Amino acid sequence: MEVLVHPLLLGPNLPPTFYRGAGRIADFRSDRFGVVPRDRPEDWIASTVSRFGERSTGLTELPEGGYLREAVDAAPEQWLGPDAAEWSSQLPRPSLLVPLVKFLDAGQRLPVHVHPDDTFARSRLGAAQGKTEAWVIMEAPADALVYLGWRQEMPVDRLADLVERQDVTAMLAAMNAVTVRAGDVVLVPAGTPHAIGQGIFLTEVQQAADLSILLEWQPFLADPEQAFGGATPDVALDCVDVAPLGADVVDELVVRGVLERSSGAGRSSLMPDAADGFFALLLRDGGTLAAGYSTMVVLGGRGTLAGEDWTRDVERGMTLAVPYAAGPVRVSGEVSVAAFTPGARRTAVAGA
Template identity: 45%
Template sequence: MIERLPSNRPPERFYRGGAQISSFRGEASDAAFEPEDWIGSTTTIFGEQGLGLTRLADGRLLRDAVTADPGYWLGSDHAARWGADVRLLVKLLDAGQRLPVHAHPDDAFAAEHLGHRHGKAEAWYILTGGTVHLGLARSVGDEELAAVVEAQDVDALLGLLHQVDVAPGDVVFVPPGVLHAIGEGVLLLELQQPEDLSILLEWRDFALDGLADGHLGLGFGVALTAVDRTALPREALGGLVRPSPPSGSAFPSGADAFFRLERRPVDGPARLDPGFAVLVVSDGPVTLSGREASRGSTWLVPAGEGSIDLDGTGELLVARPPAP
């Protein structure tokens, strides 16, 4: 059956945030360093054994349930191609402070250097607007980039990136290797490949040891080779940042190989197509197969449940893995 998911907020992250997640979900938590809610997660925080994993109401980890019956959870076509690999991690993220400048490796780098199945492409659906920093405004040489990181010259790092204002309903696609940072005050829904792999170029004002933890244990000499150092022309930003349509596929087409997000307005009886999905109620309440789903609630839909009956007035954000 479909399952309502409680918050899954790893504590004591290295940056501030969490109040906007509490407000969106109608929760009382006032923890200052719980800026992420890992929704329907089969992924752990890098270096951790269990932190980040979603536990179902029956006590099982979602990861174990999917491994035991991938056909039921993910669908026969998905399971035939990828087995029990969900190929998706969904998060709510509240930037209580600007995040550090960072990038994520691609699949090939993650496999060669880390032994991981995936790199980390990600995309954002903006719930509360603000400023984001994305892509190099000019190409940067290896030595210059390494020197800026070593000096922790934050102004220089931010000066290398495009600054973009985003509003609710906008979407941002961040391919692997592209430098980026989320500005203070932004609340977003993030879809990503199911890994926690970040290469940090900045750590000066954050509660972390970047020299020890910023390079995934590889050393910066290797880690920085995963960073795309070529310029992203300003006119090309439109391929990565745009307003989403009011219904249907929300992300730029380049994201489809990694994950999919659908905006689904609800205005009276309708049906949601079958398939594994993580649902976020962005406006409501609505009903899901007769169960009331309030604004801010999150739901897990196994493929084996078939179509889901919708009713009410509101909107769903429907996150799915790539099409098999």
């Protein structure tokens, strides 16, 4: 296989879903790839996983043809680094180490839902891994809210009753309502119930999995059996963390004003500490990114990315998959980029 030594520019990847967008993905992307449907609320960037239960919907197609998943699995050292086999040994394929990055445009409030952790996903759902995620808030109205975890202990029988009766008012009242602004980062550990308020545009990074348990399905789904990821309701609710999420923990999961910072020349993540081992976020408005896989989002401006034998002009709204083999990446010009990488413990093992 030909060794890939430069980043790949990725176009929009807009699988249909059950809620509506408000055109912010199209606005951010502009029209360089043609018309982006304004009602599509999700754009899956560098996706090596398909939508739950489907064969290929959601997978990222490469510009030269084929899927990113196939390319990474065929040449993991080229994409992920020389120790890729070692640090992917707990997964069925190396491409599952590539974090899934999404643009998410909440044209309406998203339902209250939860994602299982690794143990639950493997033992109860037959999946390769669970789904811890984080949100980088790109745009938000003045009164923007996200909901994160329970304020007090949520007895399992009460949760089951609220879900069965679809008492969403009571669910939301029992959760931590957190005000967010553009530039904030919110980490959502697997098992934590959550919801995203209307009007928020964010970039989401997550483990490579499409596993969701919807505690609220009305009016989003016509068939409530679709809400539980193929499990029965009693099994599905076992993945929900019913312990209270105190204000001190919420403060640790929400980092304010991240997009106003730069992560310097190293590989120190700007994510909350609990994201370590899942994914990392590096920001650059100049300087160099060390060699290593990243899914890159150009946040603003125009500039140039350059390696030893390649250069690429970039501008706001572009997204790229950057393989390890591309080497260190120099960022220059009036441009700001976010690079999402595998977690710190994994990249440390890989010698990055």
